[in-house]
Amino acid sequence: MTPQPGSAGDVLTLISAGSATTRSDLARLTGLARSTISQRVDALIERGLVEETESGESTGGRPPRQLRLHTEDHAFAGVDLGATHCRVALMDISGDVLAECEDSMLIGEGPEKVLAHVDQRLDRLLGTAGRPRSALRAVGIGVPGPVEFATGRPNNPPIMPGWNDYPVPDYFDGVEVLVDNDVNVMALGEHRNSFADAAHLLFVKVGTGIGCGIVAQGRLHRGAQGSAGDIGHIRVSGHEDAGCRCGNSACLEAVAGGAAIARRLTELGLAAETGADVVALVQAGNTQALRLVREAGRLIGEVLASLVNFFNPEVIVIGGALSRVHEHLLAGIRETVYRRSLPLATHHLSITPSRTGINAAVLGAGMLAIEHYLSPDNINRIVNA
Amino acid sequence: MTPQPGSAGDVLTLISAGSATTRSDLARLTGLARSTISQRVDALIERGLVEETESGESTGGRPPRQLRLHTEDHAFAGVDLGATHCRVALMDISGDVLAECEDSMLIGEGPEKVLAHVDQRLDRLLGTAGRPRSALRAVGIGVPGPVEFATGRPNNPPIMPGWNDYPVPDYFDGVEVLVDNDVNVMALGEHRNSFADAAHLLFVKVGTGIGCGIVAQGRLHRGAQGSAGDIGHIRVSGHEDAGCRCGNSACLEAVAGGAAIARRLTELGLAAETGADVVALVQAGNTQALRLVREAGRLIGEVLASLVNFFNPEVIVIGGALSRVHEHLLAGIRETVYRRSLPLATHHLSITPSRTGINAAVLGAGMLAIEHYLSPDNINRIVNA
DNA sequence: CCAACTTCCGCCGAAGATCGAACAAAGCCT
DNA sequence: AGGCTTTGTTCGATCTTCGGCGGAAGTTGG
Numbered sequence: 001m002t003p004q005p006g007s008a009g010d011v012l013t014l015i016s017a018g019s020a021t022t023r024s025d026l027a028r029l030t031g032l033a034r035s036t037i038s039q040r041v042d043a044l045i046e047r048g049l050v051e052e053t054e055s056g057e058s059t060g061g062r063p064p065r066q067l068r069l070h071t072e073d074h075a076f077a078g079v080d081l082g083a084t085h086c087r088v089a090l091m092d093i094s095g096d097v098l099a100e101c102e103d104s105m106l107i108g109e110g111p112e113k114v115l116a117h118v119d120q121r122l123d124r125l126l127g128t129a130g131r132p133r134s135a136l137r138a139v140g141i142g143v144p145g146p147v148e149f150a151t152g153r154p155n156n157p158p159i160m161p162g163w164n165d166y167p168v169p170d171y172f173d174g175v176e177v178l179v180d181n182d183v184n185v186m187a188l189g190e191h192r193n194s195f196a197d198a199a200h201l202l203f204v205k206v207g208t209g210i211g212c213g214i215v216a217q218g219r220l221h222r223g224a225q226g227s228a229g230d231i232g233h234i235r236v237s238g239h240e241d242a243g244c245r246c247g248n249s250a251c252l253e254a255v256a257g258g259a260a261i262a263r264r265l266t267e268l269g270l271a272a273e274t275g276a277d278v279v280a281l282v283q284a285g286n287t288q289a290l291r292l293v294r295e296a297g298r299l300i301g302e303v304l305a306s307l308v309n310f311f312n313p314e315v316i317v318i319g320g321a322l323s324r325v326h327e328h329l330l331a332g333i334r335e336t337v338y339r340r341s342l343p344l345a346t347h348h349l350s351i352t353p354s355r356t357g358i359n360a361a362v363l364g365a366g367m368l369a370i371e372h373y374l375s376p377d378n379i380n381r382i383v384n385a
Numbered sequence: 386m387t388p389q390p391g392s393a394g395d396v397l398t399l400i401s402a403g404s405a406t407t408r409s410d411l412a413r414l415t416g417l418a419r420s421t422i423s424q425r426v427d428a429l430i431e432r433g434l435v436e437e438t439e440s441g442e443s444t445g446g447r448p449p450r451q452l453r454l455h456t457e458d459h460a461f462a463g464v465d466l467g468a469t470h471c472r473v474a475l476m477d478i479s480g481d482v483l484a485e486c487e488d489s490m491l492i493g494e495g496p497e498k499v500l501a502h503v504d505q506r507l508d509r510l511l512g513t514a515g516r517p518r519s520a521l522r523a524v525g526i527g528v529p530g531p532v533e534f535a536t537g538r539p540n541n542p543p544i545m546p547g548w549n550d551y552p553v554p555d556y557f558d559g560v561e562v563l564v565d566n567d568v569n570v571m572a573l574g575e576h577r578n579s580f581a582d583a584a585h586l587l588f589v590k591v592g593t594g595i596g597c598g599i600v601a602q603g604r605l606h607r608g609a610q611g612s613a614g615d616i617g618h619i620r621v622s623g624h625e626d627a628g629c630r631c632g633n634s635a636c637l638e639a640v641a642g643g644a645a646i647a648r649r650l651t652e653l654g655l656a657a658e659t660g661a662d663v664v665a666l667v668q669a670g671n672t673q674a675l676r677l678v679r680e681a682g683r684l685i686g687e688v689l690a691s692l693v694n695f696f697n698p699e700v701i702v703i704g705g706a707l708s709r710v711h712e713h714l715l716a717g718i719r720e721t722v723y724r725r726s727l728p729l730a731t732h733h734l735s736i737t738p739s740r741t742g743i744n745a746a747v748l749g750a751g752m753l754a755i756e757h758y759l760s761p762d763n764i765n766r767i768v769n770a
Numbered sequence: 771c772c773a774a775c776t777t778c779c780g781c782c783g784a785a786g787a788t789c790g791a792a793c794a795a796a797g798c799c800t
Numbered sequence: 801a802g803g804c805t806t807t808g809t810t811c812g813a814t815c816t817t818c819g820g821c822g823g824a825a826g827t828t829g830g
Contacts, residue, residue: 022807033788033790034808034809035788035790035808035809035811036788036789037808038809039787039788055807058797058798058805059797059798059806060797060804061797061805061807062795062797062798062805062807063796063806063807064806064807146729156729198609200606214696216601216602216606217602217604217606221601221602221696222697223585223696223697223730224583224584224585224697224698224699224733224734225730225733227694227697227729228695229695229697230694230697230727230730231691231694231695233694233727234694234695235687235690236622237620237621237622238622246727302620303691305620306619306692307695309615309616309618309619310597310599310613310614310616310696311606311613312610312611312612312613312615313608314609339633340620341618342615342631344540344610344612344615345609348610407778408779409779417817419778419780419819420779420780420781420782420817421816421817423779423780440778443776444777444826445775445777445826445827445828446775446776446778446827447776447779447825447827448777448778448825448826449778449779450778
């Protein structure tokens, strides 16, 4: 047994969160002696996890030496797998993107083909960024379906033929792989990049379908079976005629999802198949499409009103393909939520479009990887190795 | 500054959770050396927090000395304040009830009167249990309205005139006081006493109104403004004519709460004013009442179906006055939830009546107090004092 | 019944970790 | 220039933890 750890991990957590940028900060925040802090910081610097930059501003005395995560030597990746696309971003340990790429790709081709594609892209991005493969510490992957997070196995995903129960992390070796639902990683990405102060956040993805990622107490809530946030099949009133692929009727997704709007537009004689087509029509100023999007917003708002009463989040972020026309979507959502939710819950609630936009998923997947690597347990393991 | 804490709190947490009953258990679970554990346990014993009982079963060698929380010397109280009643339970540090009492009492009489009543009852119970007032370490109070938990001030409670913003903890001195919504403490009580293994639990109280307590990751989720779980004002479809006191229509509470059922029965010519009257009619075998309760179950189930998709709990517990006729209520709830929620979410979901019944709130309020006192930070403070 | 074995637990020296004080460094202020 | 303030390092004292040893207290097997 090694003697006594000495938890350098807690110190690193404060540095990575940006709560502390100097040794003095750390001493104040942890209550430990300055000498102890220095010792721990030295250990982190020696392991290449932290670096000193030039001196900062003096506050009347000796200027403090700034500390930050050592952004060389390590790399992390976020992978966003959609039904028809694959985006990969290589990041340094602070979450900054070093290189990224996007391809169209069919997830239905099965795990081996898709993951081989991902692996190849990882190598290319590492080359672009000039880092060796050995620098890659962890990879986060968001997939369009339910996943058993602990094992990284998709759990009966409806639109991922061939992936059921496939152990994704086993495909890669020498690097830790975390797999989660795409909406969850989008919620994480948006929270960490834009709303890190919010304790409770909902990320609503409105695309072909509708899903929701939940951040509670700053952490992802996945639920008992990892199926939390599946709001696409919540019933909305007054649409009993709308059948859904899940077998029920009046599901939110079946009346307000991108596919549903496209279908309605088709019935009206307009050419629309996907959410993207709907967006194009709205951007072209088509009033029918605009009306339907706003109406979809109201329906989504009806469901969100319930969830606001139940969950009482601080922020609701609207993302996904249809959020490109978020003015109209948000108008409908806000209108309904503020009318139907309790004042106490809505008083400080803000409902905003995604700031990270199309990057929400890759960023979130990368954060999943980085936070896993920076967890105090893992860092103590590294420092005491 | 004191030298170095030495976190005895973590050890105590394991003992109080029942995860460890011997020094060896603790060494195995924490990974610390046996000698270190012994030292910490000694400190806890010296402070009167832990006691040794007689030896346990041998497993082939010297039998271990059993450890448990020292149940003398400390006392905690749980208080359940309702609109018309006051229940107080005195507990030892392990959560066992030493003495309890119940009175009718009108919360509308205002905080001074009500809290004086509570204080007097506390003294009486302490006398019954033969413990001095100084043994009382913390008190948890559940109140029928929203509370700012951090400060213990009710937040515009609709049925607690005179209590708005009243600093409840300040009324008591020499003892820590935690105030929370009654549904939250009921959820905590049910979780800790009956479903401690469940990570995510919902407690639905069906009484005059309808509310929900949320346990996520084993901890209460209160939401951003402390208003989480307010499901009584979620809209249900097909009841737009039912006006609610909140100003909206078709609220769950306005169509499925005890008061709403009573009103419907009155319209049918039956004498019923409160939820208790409804229960009496059902127990007397009245088929109209029975039908309405079952129908209320279906409406509640409709809302819960949405929440199951969203939150994915392991357990839903049904409590409150109407759960006395839970067979009929549950039938309606189960029927709807299993039909309307996704299979992945319902597969391992159990929906059960409250096991702690009328005691849920006092027990939960007491647990709130005990867990506050046993939090590692607090224990380390005590041990290093 | 006794010896060997297993498990539990306290004692103690050694190895770390942490602290606090003293000191050096590096800027600001007068 | 000299004092003040804040930062960071060095160093001995103190505290915590470790791990080995031996005694305690059972079980198992002959």
